[in-house]
Ligand SMILES: C[S@@+](CC[C@H](N)C(=O)[O-])C[C@H]1O[C@@H](n2cnc3c(N)ncnc32)[C@H](O)[C@@H]1O
């Protein structure tokens with residue numbers, strides 16, 4: 001059985017670049033390439049690292065705080081936002097996403113303070129999407145209205161399951177009833193802009209119970225659904241329980257069936273699958289996440305946040321992959337001392353950038369258009385890169401992959417198998433780029449010397465960063 005695409009969904013991360021325009025209606029359109037103007041735009045991710053407790057399956061960057069340090073956290077988030085905005089060449093922020101951890105533990109005034117800082121430093125349109133992730137607890141729900149007053153206009157609610165027994169096994173801090181109430185309240189406040197996260201492949205789950213649960217969710221949810229296959233993350237309690245035989249999770253062919261069943265059900269309810277894990281109706285796609293998948297620039301603020309942007313001072317051309325310090329207390333000290341807590345920055349080579357554009361772009365149902373690819377690779381078009389490889393030809397003939405006048409994308413069946421197709425695509429990309437490099441430099445290097453050592457590096461880098469998808 002080929003590995004399910006959803007498995008890597010959360011592992012494979014985002015790019016960010018300068019090649020699109022954002023119109024004031026909030027609609028994002030691919031526009032004529034206007035390098036200078038577009039390099040001045042980015043989305044902003046803000047990480048709130050604290051949770052009330054540890055869910056049994058989660059290995060995101062989160063900490064259980066014993067005492068409140070919200071005042072200092074707020075100051076540092078503001079400071080780092082200011083520093084990174086200054087360092088980037090960005091004058092316009094097109095979307096903001098407060099993720100975590102549990103950002104709904106933050107006081108609404110903290111959210112307001114960060115948004116005010118953004119507005120002071122850059123243009124943040126009233127129409128820009130501002131999302132906050134919410135754990136559906138009574139406390140979280142009671143603050144929704146104040147979050148809206150602070151500037152939030154989209155909620156992403158971590159429902160995970162509608163089965164109380166399963167919520168207990170997962171270690172969640174809410175009941176299914178509380179989740180339903182939170183969805184209702186969020187929809188009242190932000191109609192059409194509420195998303196729910198739900199996980200499948202959970203312990204003891206069957207395809208039938210998953211079908212019923214999803215149908216129940218679809219009766220109450222708004223216009224956006226994110227479906228994540230539960231990943232057993234090393235080091236988590238659930239991982240140990242499964243290893244020890246105390247808990248069993250559905251086999252891979254069962255989770256593959258759950259995914260297909262969910263895709264069909266969502267389709268019947270008018271939801272368009274626009275990405276491996278994401279479904280929207282009435283065009284309620286997540287603009288923030290789209291900016292990751294489209295390879296636009298983004299700035300990451302807060303412990304463990306990552307970003308992709310071109311910093312000032314290196315000639316203004318090379319995009320960096322940046323990761324902030326993970327541990328909140330250390331991050332706070334660094335921000336206090338030098339204005340930001342960037343722990344790691346790597347300049348992305350042209351090949352690395354294209355690899356990210358490929359891996360992220362293929363996650364979207366629309367795939368990568370010729371025009372989109374050309375923005376990043378003006379010299380080598382999609383057909384030139386992928387049109388001649390035998391392996392890629394086989395994927396095209398199998399009907400899982402499509403390369404036509406629109407561009408390169410997965411078919412309906414192929415999207416489920418994206419993980420298994422990516423290695424062939426990456427190898428071909430690397431081969432073609434290396435050949436191009438040889439031609440450009442007139443270097444008579446043995447082709448074998450240039451074989452794909454990069455794929456391993458890309459997978460390593462991306463696996464160390466996790467974002468939604
Ligand atoms: C990191 S959480 C942060 C938001 C919030 N604290 C919550 O739990 O809803 C974001 C999403 O990641 C997904 N997630 C976390 N751990 C996962 C895992 N091991 N497998 C699949 N999805 C996971 C969950 O669906 C969750 O809604």
Ligand SMILES: C[S@@+](CC[C@H](N)C(=O)[O-])C[C@H]1O[C@@H](n2cnc3c(N)ncnc32)[C@H](O)[C@@H]1O
Nearest residue numbers: 045099100156226286300305306466467468469
């Ligand atoms: C798993 S996704 C779920 C998003 C939700 N489905 C939606 O569309 O609104 C969100 C999580 O990914 C992680 N994430 C997203 N962007 C990130 C970034 N730039 N840096 C670090 N973590 C990020 C955070 O843990 C965040 O809680």
Ligand code: SF4
Nearest residue numbers: 051054055058100101
């Ligand atoms: S899933 Fe969400 S609430 Fe649970 S530990 Fe992870 S970040 Fe915290």
